[in-house]
Amino acid sequence: MTTNPVPPVAATAADVPSRAQRSIYPAPFAARFDGRDKKPLGTVFGLTNFGVNLTRLASGAASSLRHAHTRQDEFVYVLEGEVVLYTDAGATALSPGMCAGFRAGTGDAHRLVNASDRDAVYLEVGDRTAGDEATYPDDDLVARLDAGAWRFFRKDGTPY
Numbered sequence: 400m401t402t403n404p405v406p407p408v409a410a411t412a413a414d415v416p417s418r419a420q421r422s423i424y425p426a427p428f429a430a431r432f433d434g435r436d437k438k439p440l441g442t443v444f445g446l447t448n449f450g451v452n453l454t455r456l457a458s459g460a461a462s463s464l465r466h467a468h469t470r471q472d473e474f475v476y477v478l479e480g481e482v483v484l485y486t487d488a489g490a491t492a493l494s495p496g497m498c499a500g501f502r503a504g505t506g507d508a509h510r511l512v513n514a515s516d517r518d519a520v521y522l523e524v525g526d527r528t529a530g531d532e533a534t535y536p537d538d539d540l541v542a543r544l545d546a547g548a549w550r551f552f553r554k555d556g557t558p559y
Contacts, residue, residue: 406445412453415443424464425551425559428538434460434513440522449526456482456519462511464538470531471544473501473523475511480519482511493521503528508536 415438422429434457441451456462462475465485475484476498484491484499486509493499493511501509513519533542533549540559541552551559 406443410440410443412438412440415440415453418452423549425540427559428464428540431461431464434458435462447527449524452523454521454523456480456511456513456521458513458516458518460513462523464535464540465508465510466533466535466542467506467508468501468503468525468531468533470503470528471525471533472503473509473525475499475524476522478520478522480513480517481515482519482521483514485510485512503531506534508534 418437418439421435422432424432436455436457438453439450440453441449454462462482475493477493477495479495481492481494484493487507491499499509501507511519511521527544527547529544531544535541539553541554542549543552544550553559
């Protein structure tokens with residue numbers, strides 16, 4: 400019989416193990432995220448309604464493909480370094496202490512890119528609302544959250 404470990408009361412974020420799988424994107428896209436490291440902080444505490452990641456982007460790395468969620472709100476808070484936030488409105492520089500939020504259902508696609516010469520670190524928070532979908536306006540990709548796992552399709556509906 401397998402038992403679930405008791406979550407810690409507190410943890411040092413930097414000591415949380417990085418996600419073993421660097422990207423959940425299908426093969427044509429996954430290699431674009433070699434310079435991204437995510438530490439799933441929420442998972443350490445057994446959180447199921449929302450996720451929290453401590454994310455480090457190396458110089459030149461991106462957080463994700465530019466995307467918009469139908470049901471998931473997202474929030475980022477920059478801790479170290481500088482990133483450029485790309486949305487439908489254009490590019491916005493974010494530095495330590497700055498934050499941004501992305502309300503579900505707006506269709507305003509977003510992503511972060513580290514255009515500086517040093518690492519950037521930020522917290523990202525997102526809920527895990529069932530039935531969420533993500534659209535990727537710059538890529539031939541659509542994602543659907545199905546039974547807690549993301550499934551990826553081309554825009555014509557064929558699966559990856």
